[in-house]
Amino acid sequence: MAALSGVNLTIARGEVVCLVGHSGCGKSTLLRVIAGIETPDEGRVFLDGREVSGPSAFVEPEARNVGFVFQDYALFPHLTAEENILFGLKRIARAEAREKAQAIIARVGIGHLAGRYPHMLSGGEQQRVALARALAPQPGIVLMDEPFSNLDQGLRDRVRNDTLSLLKALGTTVIMVTHDPEEALSAGDRVVLMRSGQIVQSGTGYDLHDRPVSAYAAEFFGASNKVPGIYRDGVVESAIGRFPRKLAVGDGGHVTLFVRPQAVSLSLKHGDLPARVVRRRFHGEIEQLQLRIDDLPAPLEVRTMARLPAGTEAVHISVTTDQVLIFPTSSSP
Known part of the structure; x- marks a missing residue:
């Protein structure tokens, strides 16, 4: 069985899209295909009008101008928060890299955490550092794979709201994977429900909750x-x-x-x-x-x-x- 089949999805600049579905439905695979971590057997991927994956084109992940926030944040334990952020800016001059890092540290509000190592940070603080690292290169799109699932419920809601408010203020395009129906409904401008590698329904949270197109969609969202x-x-x-x-x-x-x-x-x-x-x-x-x-x-x-x-x-x-x-x-x- 194909991990993805017949997926056709267009995302507007500055839109927050939540991919949701049960484990194994293909949502994380779709995220990795967009990032260039996985190569599809067929089909095409375009980012900002440029073909980055297709029969005659493949752009490496580091050249796609995509930021990625992983579920476990993937911070280097031997680097401080600031050094973790600078790591994603190695391709530019050091002075410019430090300037970009300082700018995003200030914007995310983690100046007091810059000199700390990951083991000295709470889960919410690690998430904010991971977000700053993803945003520092000024990506055209940020991909987030279950970014809040490791946080306790009360903290999760606050960190998610703060994170998405910042991303919206920056006009960042966001694709976020989640398995939580409530998180998808509340966080996304658009919700994309997947099942068995296919898109079942796409629309606003109100569309999917109030007007599901199938019994599967009806039961998933309530x-x-x-x-x-x-x-x-x-x-x-x-x-x-x-x-x-x-x-x-x-x-x-x-x-x-x-x-x-x-x-x-x-x-x-x-x-x-x-x-x-x-x-x-x-x-x-x-x-x-x-x-x-x-x-x-x-x-x-x-x-x-x-x-x-x-x-x-x-x-x-x-x-x-x-x-x-x-x-x-x-x-x-």
Whole structure:
């Protein structure tokens, strides 16, 4: 099986694009092909209008004007932060290299770290040094492979926001690989979902989350209740209601409804369907409930910010029709 197949992707100058998908989907391979670390068997890669990889052209990675931030940052342990940054500027005069290094050190805000060695830096500080090293040669594009995955959650969010704010301010084109759906949705101007070496869907975070083109995309970007249904005369019939839809499914065809927990609203007295509470899990701001509904094989997972009285067993639910995603059962993951 090919690591990449039929990939066609155009990225605008200054755009932040997140490549996302499960492990082995080809996202890191695509990044390495762009960088020139790997050579594709066929196809072409253009950077700023120049062909850098193709049947009759191949430009070495160091000549592509591309910056790379690795998952483990790849800092040289025997060099200080400033020396690590200078290492990527060996091809220019020393005085000019030092000037560029000082400029990016100031811009990234790591002047106080310049004389320290990597083992003296926290994970977030190492990430900022790695970013400064990638930016020092003033690359046309920065490639980032899981750059924040080694950081704790709270620190990860802050460092990611600071990093992307800086890159946007510099007008840098960024391609970032991540396996985290939430990170992709929040960080990218555009999100590219991959599977088995191919692009499944490309668009804004809102496009992929709210308007997925397949069951795979629907499930990747949000936990969903899967409810079986039957399609008849332009209407999907299910245990949670009837939903008008135009689907490429014949009458009597089996479909799967993807119902995200936030698409279900609760009431003690009013609603479209009665339900029984079989489990409650408190998460602080929200409460997650499992509800048993007649004719539904599995409990329905629901999240609510409304605190139900202790001991509540009987509730009513309503499902927001336009938030129910429906696909032929054969296309489910």
